Amino acid sequence: MKSMNKRYLLLLCVLVIGLVLAACGGGAATPTEEPMPEPTEAMEETPAEEPMPAFEPMVMTADNCDYGGLLKEIAALDQYTVQFTMCSPDPAFPSKAAFSAFAIQPSEYLESTGGSGQLLEKPIGTGPYMLDSWNRGEEIVYKKYDGYWGTAAIADTLVFRWNSEAAARLLELQSGTLDAIDNPAPDDFQTIADDATLQLINRPALNVFYVGMNNTYEPFNDEMVRQAIAMGIDRQRIVDNFYPAGSEVASHFTPCSIPNACVGDSWYNFDPEAARQMLADAGFPDGFSTEIAYRDVVRSYLPEPGVVAQDIQAQLKENLNIDAEIVVMESGAFIAAADAGELPGLHLLGWGADYPDMTNFLDFHFGAGASQQFGDKFPDITDALSKGAALSNDAEREPFYVEANNLIKQHVPMIPVAHGGSAVAYRAGIAGAHASPLGNENFSVMDPGKDTFVWMQNAEPISLYCGDETDGESLRACEQVTESLLAYEVGGTAVVPSLA
Incomplete structure (x- = not known):
């Protein structure tokens, strides 16, 4: 789940997998019986069957709940039962348990590949597809798993391809070489809707795009500087010019469709005069120089990263006399640098929901276990979030999220810009076509009318390990193989x- 840092998440994933397998293992499977021969006088007495190995349950108990997580104990009670004991009530626990970061994989495989990196490229799971090949830079090919425990995949072969250019993705879909594409460009929505050979399925905007700052670097260590930048960017202009229908300016960090997301004060209004005065009061009447870092990867929350970066660059210069150099980084390196707190200027990032709860948005970014993306933590924010996460009733949680939202506005660790509407485009007539609000489309239920389904997304997966939940392209790819x-x-x- 994304409310934990990645190191803790990885350890917990391995623990949960081991305990679940312990609860489900209990010895070798009983073989199918063959017809017994009729007894004869010469036949010896049938020996007694050897007893099944005794079930040895696993249990892991935390000394206390001060480690930052929500689980006090995980125990395998019997061969088919796992019990989770919580540190405090957690209304989102079922949604977290459904998240693919907790996918089950064979304990033997985990042990044999531990530390080798093989898990990142060769997942083994319980899903409807199994990995056939990954041709780096070209495509990933999956084959239907004939022994799947549930409803078998419809298409025998599933192919993942990628292209960062929305126009190129649409051109291939129109030419018939693809069955579906993710995130068509905002300007192409109407073109797709008017094409009888295609179908456009809108995806709800359970995401946020933000401009991040790290408070350990000057001048972003000054709260007044961060507040000035917050007031000096016209977010409505960005949404109007670069986002598709269904998008909206972010009044709060979390999308308002999630309970308690939009309680508390709304974000700063665009006020360039007040922003310039505040920046001058902070000691920068003539602005300063910085950079804007981003990855050139289309996301639902950022459909046109390049032009948005240029627009923010222009606004900073026009409104605050801030000179910002644009720095484009490779996706994996960018995420790693952001998490490590190594981006000294502004950076463009965002978040798509894993599960619809406040903890998924706020705790991951601003909680006690958050990365160093925004620099030093704000204890008043982490305290409010910890109290809110410990309650199970939305009404009881509300005061703590009012406090957290107001403090996020005050401290400005980042600037929430937009909740981006997006869509998936399919060939017309594909049965089972859908757009997941969580970005985890299930291709096993789709019928392309042929043996192979070809999907094109925005970028190549960084890995095929669902335990690393930082990259949506990677999650969708590994989710075809593994299950929770x-x-x-x-x-x-x-x-x-x-599986449960």
Whole structure:
């Protein structure tokens, strides 16, 4: 789950997998019986069957709950039962358990590949597809797993391809070489809707695009500087010019469709005069020089990263006399640098929901276990978030999220810009086509009318390991192979049974 830092998440994933497998293992499977021969006088007495190995349950208990997580104990009670004991009530726990970061993989495989990096490229799971090949830079090919425990995949072969250019993705879809594309450009929505050979399915805007700053670097260590930049960017202009229908300016960090997301004060209004005065009061009447770092990867929250970066660059110069150099980075290196707190200027990033709860947005970014993306933590924010996360009733949680939202506005660790509407475009007539609000489309339920389904997304996955939840392209790719104890309904956020 994304409310934890990656190191803790990895350790917990391995722990949960081990305990679940312990609960489900219990010895070798009983072989199918063959017909017994009729007894004869010469036949010896049938020897007694050897007893099954005794079930040895695993249990892991935390000394206390001060380590920052929510689990006090995980115990395998018997061969088919795992019990989670929480440090405090957690209304989002079923949704977290459905998140693919907790996908189940064979313990033997985890042990044999531990530390080798093989898990990143060769996942083994319980899903409807299995990995056939990954041709780096070209495509990933999956084959239907004939022994799948659930409903078999419809298409025998699933192919993932990628292209960072929205126009190129659409051109291939129109030419018939693809069955579906992710994130068509905002200007192409109407073109797709008017094409009888295509179908456009909108995706709800459960995401946020923000401009990040790290408070350990000057001048962003000054709260007045951060507030001035917040007032000096016209966010409505960005949404109007570069986002598709269904998008909206972010009044708060978390999308308002999530309970308690938009309680507390709304974000700063665009006020360039007040912004310039505040920047001058902070000691920068003539502005300063910095940089804007981003990765050239299309996301639902940032459909046109290059032009948005240029517009923010222009606004900073026009409104605040800030000279910002644009720095484009490779996706994996950019994420790593952001998490490590190594980006000294502004950076453009965003977040898509893993599950519809405040903890998924606020705790991951501003909680006690957050990365160094924004620099030093704000204890008043982390305290409010910890109290809110410990309650199970939305009404009881509300005062703490009012406090957290107001403090985020005051401290300005980042600037929430937009909740981006997006869509998936398919060939017309594909049965089961859908757009997941969580970005985890399930291709096993789609019928392309042929043996192979070809999908094109914005970028190549960084890895095929769902435990690394920082990259949406990677999550979608690994989710075709692995499964968790619970799951999200196809095309929705409701939790349904899976392996449990």
